[in-house]
Amino acid sequence: MKRFALILLAIGLLGGCASNDDSPNELVNADVAELYGEAASAMERGDWETATRDLESLQAQYPFGIYATQAQLDIIYVYYRAGDVASTVAAAERFRRINPRHRAVPYSWYMQGLALEEKNEDPVKRLVGVDNTLRDPVPRRQAFDAYATLVEDYPDSEYVDRARERLDILFADGARFQLSVARFYADREAWVAAAGRAITVINEFPDTPSVEPAMDLLALAYRNLGLDELADGVIAEKESLPSRGGDGIPEMPGIYEGEEIEVPPAPSADDAPGRDAPEPPSNVL
Incomplete structure (x- = not known):
């Protein structure tokens, strides 16, 4: 938070200059500088x-x-640190709408992605081992969109590498979500539905750790449907899987489209996980 201390120093210098001139503009500048100084101080102490x-x-x-x-x-940044996901997203969108060519636009996309990605975070459930990636996929799809926009439209941004890492994680999370749905159907012996979800994992989430268990589940579903030949084919394909690469941005999985599930409330300020969130770039200095 050293940046905020530097901003306060600059504000103090501007305020000192303003005291030598009683013109309306200078008085306004002094007032706004003082108000921003108070906000920066609050950010510095995490208030x-x-x-x-x-x-x-x-x-x-x-x-x-x-x-x-x-x-x-x-x-x-402040809304994000307070755990207010909806306000973080709204503020990021507003910033881009007002300042479409500002150098901090990539930052706004990255923060929007972080906020959406953490929509389902629940510290209590995480503490007892509940996998939060198996909850509502809608915020993860929206986060995927935000990161992908950053990488595609601002390839030279300092946030690109971080966004690529988040994309890879979201891609793998999407596969795990669909695999969990397939297992849900298999546990209830709904073999057609289980096979459909397993095929989704195999086709739309290649190169993720969920592919092999999805193939095992697909073979099981085929056997329970009396399709032994297809089951044997799946097992043979699994055993011959080559090593695959995975450069660039994975294509948006189609299964993310149209998932209409109610989004749970955001975490409270005290529970906000605060994942790798960079401080906002300074425009004042």
Whole structure:
């Protein structure tokens, strides 16, 4: 958080200059600098509630200028750290709408992806070993979209490597989700449905650890359906699987489309996992 200390120093210098001139513009600049300084101090000490209040107030009172732009950017990070997923996404979209060519646009896409990816995080269930990736896939699909947009549209951004890592993880998570659904059907001896989901994993999520268990489950489903020849073919194919590469952005799995499941509430501020979230770039200095 050293960056915020530097911003405060710059604000102090600007405020000092403003005191020598009583023109309306200089007085306004001094006021907005003081308000931003209070928000930056709150961010420095991790007081997200105060930082949110000050940044929202700044944007309402002083909607133009470098402080307003920085506040629009900072509040994305503040909402994220407070565990407010919906506000994080809304703030990121608003920043891009107002500043479509700003150098921090890639940052806004990355933070949007992080927030959506953590929509299903539940610290209590994670503590007792519940796999959160087996919950609602909709936020993960939306996070996938955000990261993919960043990688495709801003290939030179400093956030690209992080976004690629998240894409790989989301791709594997999607495979595990579909495999869990296939097993759900198999446990209830709904073999046709189980076979369909297993085929989805094999076809749409190649090169993930879920493919081989999906092939085992598919063979089991075929045998229970009396399709022994097909089951033998699946086993033979599994045994002959070559080693596959996986460079670039995986294509969006079609199974993510149209998943209509109610999204659970976001974690509270105290429970926010705070995954690899970079501080917002500075526009003030």
